[in-house]
Amino acid sequence: MVEVVKRCSFPMLDGYKCNKPFKVSSVKAGVRKYCEEHHGNDVRNAHRYSENKLVTSTNVHAQAGNDIVMREWVMAKIKSETQDEERIRKLEREIERLQGQIKKSESDKKIVSKIVRKELKNPAHKDRVEGIVVKILQSTNKRIKEIETYLERGEE
Numbered sequence: 001m002v003e004v005v006k007r008c009s010f011p012m013l014d015g016y017k018c019n020k021p022f023k024v025s026s027v028k029a030g031v032r033k034y035c036e037e038h039h040g041n042d043v044r045n046a047h048r049y050s051e052n053k054l055v056t057s058t059n060v061h062a063q064a065g066n067d068i069v070m071r072e073w074v075m076a077k078i079k080s081e082t083q084d085e086e087r088i089r090k091l092e093r094e095i096e097r098l099q100g101q102i103k104k105s106e107s108d109k110k111i112v113s114k115i116v117r118k119e120l121k122n123p124a125h126k127d128r129v130e131g132i133v134v135k136i137l138q139s140t141n142k143r144i145k146e147i148e149t150y151l152e153r154g155e156e
């Protein structure tokens with residue numbers, strides 16, 4: 001028989017699990033959830049011995065059973081709320097990360113435009129841009145002259 005060590009999940013009054021380790025055969029490992037001390041508190045094992053004084057009488061047992069179910073519910077609730085909080089924290093971190101990225105790309109834009117502006121002020125670039133503008137102006141002037149000449153000829 002293979003034995004596995006599990007930890008008791010009996011919900012204690014302080015809101016935490018008992019957590020006491022107990023050995024159980026691997027066959028029953030999936031079913032058994034309480035340690036020896038709390039085994040009798042499992043509704044399915046109500047006939048079993050329990051050191052818990054609450055379960056000595058049938059009535060009290062029923063009451064204790066309700067308490068246990070309630071405590072388990074509270075624990076599950078706390079756990080799911082913790083998970084929700086973890087999810088919210090993750091989302092908040094993601095939002096912060098995205099905000100950081102936006103700020104970074106904004107500052108990147110500023111850096112790029114700064115460089116562009118700086119490059120345009122660079123005399124070499126200025127000369128090249130002016131050179132292109134002058135060339136365009138010259139060819140436009142030439143074209144205008146050609147048109148004027150054509151029109152003058154037409155008037156003759």
Ligand SMILES: [Zn+2]
Binds near residue numbers: 034
């Ligand atoms: Zn226990």
